[in-house]
Amino acid sequence: xxxxxxxxxxxxxxxxxxxxxxxxxxxxxxxxxxxxxxxxxxxxxxxxxxxxxxxxxxxxxxxxxxxxxxxxxxxxxxxxxxxxxxxxxxxxxxxxxxxxxxxxxxxxxxxxxxxxxxxxxxxxxxxxxxxxxxxxxxxxxxxxxxxxxxxxxxxxxxxxxxxxxxxxxxxxxxxxxxxxxxxxxxxxxxxxxxxxxxxxxxxxxxxxxxxxxxxxxx
Amino acid sequence: xxxxxxxxxxxxxxxxxxxxxxxxxxxxxxxxxxxxxxxxxxxxxxxxxxxxxxxxxxxxxxxxxxxxxxxxxxxxxxxxxxxxxxxxxxxxxxxxxxxxxxxxxxxxxxxxxxxxxxxxxxxxxxxxxxxxxxxxxxxxxxxxxxxxxxxxxxxxxxxxxxxxxxxxxxxxxxxxxxxxxxxxxxxxxxxxxxxxxxxxxxxxxxxxxxxxxxxxxxxxxxxxxxxxxxxxxxxxxxxxxxxxxxxxxxxxxxxxxxxxxxxxxxxxxxxxxxxxxxxxxxxxxxxxxxxxxxxxxxxxxxxxxxxxxxxxxxxxxxxxxxx
Numbered sequence: 188x189x190x191x192x193x194x195x196x197x198x199x200x201x202x203x204x205x206x207x208x209x210x211x212x213x214x215x216x217x218x219x220x221x222x223x224x225x226x227x228x229x230x231x232x233x234x235x236x237x238x239x240x241x242x243x244x245x246x247x248x249x250x251x252x253x254x255x256x257x258x259x260x261x262x263x264x265x266x267x268x269x270x271x272x273x274x275x276x277x278x279x280x281x282x283x284x285x286x287x288x289x290x291x292x293x294x295x296x297x298x299x300x301x302x303x304x305x306x307x308x309x310x311x312x313x314x315x316x317x318x319x320x321x322x323x324x325x326x327x328x329x330x331x332x333x334x335x336x337x338x339x340x341x342x343x344x345x346x347x348x349x350x351x352x353x354x355x356x357x358x359x360x361x362x363x364x365x366x367x368x369x370x371x372x373x374x375x376x377x378x379x380x381x382x383x384x385x386x387x388x389x390x391x392x393x394x395x396x397x398x399x400x401x402x403x404x405x
Numbered sequence: 406x407x408x409x410x411x412x413x414x415x416x417x418x419x420x421x422x423x424x425x426x427x428x429x430x431x432x433x434x435x436x437x438x439x440x441x442x443x444x445x446x447x448x449x450x451x452x453x454x455x456x457x458x459x460x461x462x463x464x465x466x467x468x469x470x471x472x473x474x475x476x477x478x479x480x481x482x483x484x485x486x487x488x489x490x491x492x493x494x495x496x497x498x499x500x501x502x503x504x505x506x507x508x509x510x511x512x513x514x515x516x517x518x519x520x521x522x523x524x525x526x527x528x529x530x531x532x533x534x535x536x537x538x539x540x541x542x543x544x545x546x547x548x549x550x551x552x553x554x555x556x557x558x559x560x561x562x563x564x565x566x567x568x569x570x571x572x573x574x575x576x577x578x579x580x581x582x583x584x585x586x587x588x589x590x591x592x593x594x595x596x597x598x599x600x601x602x603x604x605x606x607x608x609x610x611x612x613x614x615x616x617x618x619x620x621x622x623x624x625x626x627x628x629x630x631x632x633x634x635x636x637x638x639x640x641x642x643x644x645x646x647x648x649x650x651x652x653x654x655x656x657x658x659x660x661x662x663x664x665x666x667x668x669x670x671x672x673x674x675x676x677x678x679x680x681x682x683x684x685x686x687x688x689x690x691x692x693x694x695x696x697x698x699x700x701x702x703x704x705x706x707x708x709x710x711x712x713x714x715x716x717x718x719x720x721x722x723x724x725x726x727x728x
Contacts, residue, residue: 252712252715336695336697336698336701337694337697337701338697338698366701367701367705367708369704370697370700370701370704373673373697373700377693377694377697380677381685381690
C-alpha cells in the first residue's frame with residue numbers, strides 16, 4: 188500500500204479531499220518495526236505525528252525498582268503520539284512506547300501538519316476525538332488501579348478483550364492488570380467454578396457473558 | 406573553647422603592645438645613635454683642628470683654609486648637639502656639657518691666638534707660639550677625654566632610663582611565648598579530636614556501609630571536645646540502632662504477612678470445599694472475592710516490603726555513601 192492509500196483508508200483523514208491527501212502524503216513517511224522494539228522513551232520529544240497503521244504498541248512506565256508499570260495498549264488505526272498542547276511545535280511522550288506486535292507506523296511532519304491543517308481548522312475534531320480516546324484509556328487505568336478489585340480487573344479484561352487475553356501469556360496479563368500471577372489463577376478458578384468461563388487447553392471460553400458483565404460491573 | 410578564645414584575644418593584645426613598644430624603643434635608639442654620632446663628630450673635629458695647628462706650626466707658610474673649615478664644621482655641629490641634648494637631659498650630662506663648652510671656649514681662644522701669633526715673625530712670637538701649641542695639645546687631649554666621659558654618662562643615663570621599658574618588653578615577650586605554648590596544648594586536644602573525627606568519617610565512607618559504625622574514642626578533659634565526641638557517638642549509635650530495628654521490623658512484617666497469607670489460603674480452601682457440595686451462594690462468592698483481593702493486597706504489600714528492604718540494603722551496604 189502507498190502512503191496515499193493508507194491515508195485514504197484511515198478514518199481519521201476521511202474528511203480530507205484528494206488534493207489535501209496528496210499534500211499530506213508529501214510530508215509523510217512509513218516505518219515498520221519488529222516486535223519488542225522500543226519506539227519512544229518517556230519525556231522524549233518528537234517532530235512527527237505518528238499513527239499505528241498495523242500491529243500493536245504498548246505504553247508503560249518504569250518505577251524506581253525497575254518494575255514495568257503497564258498503562259494501556261495502542262491498537263491499529265490509533266494515534267501513537269500524545270498531544271499535551273496544540274501550541275508546541277513538538278510532541279512529548281508521557282510514557283515509554285514499545286512495539287508489542289510487528290507494526291507499521293505512519294510518520295507525519297507535525298509542524299507542516301499543524302500549519303497546513305490544524306491552523307486552518309481542519310482535522311481538529313478528529314484530533315480531539317483521539318485525545319478523548321486517550322483520556323478514556325487513562326480513565327480505565329484509574330479504575331483498574333484504584334477502584335476495581337482483582338476479580339473485577341480480570342472480568343473486565345475478559346469481557347472487553349477476550350481475544351487479547353487468550354493471545355497473551357498469563358504472566359503478561361498479570362503484569363497488565365497489575366496483579367500477582369497467583370491472584371490471576373485464583374480469579375480464573377473462581378470464575379470457572381461459578382460456570383462463568385471454561386478453560387480449554389489454556390484458552391478461555393466465556394460461558395455466561397451476562398454473569399461475567401455482572402461480576403465486572405459489580 | 407572559651408579558654409581558647411580568651412587566650413587568642415590575649416595573644417592578639419600582647420602582640421599589638423609588643424609591636425608598639427618595639428617601635429618606641431627603635432625610635433629611642435635612633436635618637437641615641439644620632440646624639441652619639443654628633444659627639445663623635447665633635448671629637449673628630451677637635452682632632453682635626455689640632456692636627457691642622459700642628460701642621461701649620463711645622464710649616465708656617467701653609468694656608469689656614471683647612472683649619473677654618475674644621476672650626477666652621479665644629480661650630481655648625483655644636484648647634485645639632487644642643488638640639489639633641491634637650492631630649493636626653495640630666496644634671497650630670499648638663500654639667501659635663503658645661504665643662505666641654507668651657508674647655509672648647511678655651512681651646513677656641515687658643516686657636517684664634519695661634520692664628521694671630523702665627524703671622525708675627527719675631528723671637529718672642531715664636532716663644533708664644535710654642536706655648537700656644539703646647540696648651541692646644543693639652544686642651545685637645547682634655548676635650549677628647551671629656552667627650553669620652555660624656556658618651557659614657559649618656560650611655561649610662563640611656564640604660565637607666567630604658568631599663569623599665571626593656572624589662573617590660575622581655576616580660577611581655579615571655580608571657581606571649583607562654584600563652585602560645587598554652588594555646589598549643591589546648592589545640593592539641595582539638596586537633597586530635599578533629600583527626601579522629603576525620604579518620605572515623607573516612608572509615609565510614611570507604612567502608613561503603615553504615616552497618617555497625619564505630620564510635621570515636623577520645624581521652625580529653627576539654628568539655629567542648631567531650632561534648633562534640635559524645636554527640637557524634639550518639640548519632641552513630643542512633644544510626645546503628647535504626648538500621649538494626651528497620652531490618653528486624655521488615656523481617657518480622659514479612660513473616661507476619663506469610664502467616665496471614667497461609668491463614669487466608671486455608672480459609673479459601675474451606676470455601677472451595679463448601680461450594681463444591683452446595684449450589685452457588687452469592688454471599689459466599691463475595692466473601693471469596695474479598696479474600697482473593699486480600700491475598701492480592703498482602704502479596705503486593707510483601708513485595709513492597711521486599712523493595713523497601715532492598716532499598717534499605719542499598720542504603721546500608723551499597724555505594725550510596727561513596728557519592
